[in-house]
Amino acid sequence: MNTVRTNKITPAKDRxxxxxxxxxxxxxxxxxxxLFFIPKDGGTKVDVSFLPPFYxxxxxxxxxxxxxxxxxxxxxxxxxxxxxxxxxxxxxxIFLVSYVVYHLFGERTLYGGEGLLKYIYYFILLTHIVxxxxxxxxxxxxxxxxxxxxxxxxxxxxxxxxxxxxxxxVTGVLVYxxxxxxxx
Numbered sequence: 001m002n003t004v005r006t007n008k009i010t011p012a013k014d015r016x017x018x019x020x021x022x023x024x025x026x027x028x029x030x031x032x033x034x035l036f037f038i039p040k041d042g043g044t045k046v047d048v049s050f051l052p053p054f055y056x057x058x059x060x061x062x063x064x065x066x067x068x069x070x071x072x073x074x075x076x077x078x079x080x081x082x083x084x085x086x087x088x089x090x091x092x093x094i095f096l097v098s099y100v101v102y103h104l105f106g107e108r109t110l111y112g113g114e115g116l117l118k119y120i121y122y123f124i125l126l127t128h129i130v131x132x133x134x135x136x137x138x139x140x141x142x143x144x145x146x147x148x149x150x151x152x153x154x155x156x157x158x159x160x161x162x163x164x165x166x167x168x169x170v171t172g173v174l175v176y177x178x179x180x181x182x183x184x
Contacts, residue, residue: 021137025136032100048101049183051106052183055099055176056180059095059170062165063166063173066084069084070162085143092139109182111182121179124171124174124175127167128167128171128172131167131168134164138161138165142158142161
């Protein structure tokens with residue numbers, strides 16, 4: 001049985017949340033980009049070598065729950081859809097934190113492959129990075145509109161969010177698998 005919930009979001013609250021989403025949509029990619037320019041302190045040794053396979057696994061789980069959420073919304077199972085999508089959001093947050101920690105303390109790994117595989121790797125990596133930047137506001141807006149029952153807006157943006165988010169999750173795993181032989 002579907003329960004009708006009343007939307008208690010006022011236009012003022014809506015503007016505040018949308019402003020926060022805008023700030024986060026810029027801040028998150030900027031902070032991640034800055035990680036690559038922060039000099040590493042050779043004296044501080046933190047073993048973060050376990051993180052790349054961990055966040056690859058998190059990306060894999062994200063892809064799985066995204067598909068579960070998609071299948072369930074197509075079947076009309078709103079409760080399972082919502083749980084899956086909020087799980088995907090939580091997993092993506094865990095990914096982001098582990099990625100930041102790794103790139104804050106870990107050494108940069110360069111891809112060492114050659115030939116056609118090198119071009120495939122860099123194509124996947126470039127599209128992954130560009131779409132990972134684009135996905136930040138899309139995910140935040142999709143989740144916000146979903147949890148505030150702004151379903152028309154939620155559906156409109158989620159049509160774009162789902163395939164891009166799934167692509168980013170899957171290519172995150174592929175990037176890891178392709179570069180993993182070169183981790184020191």
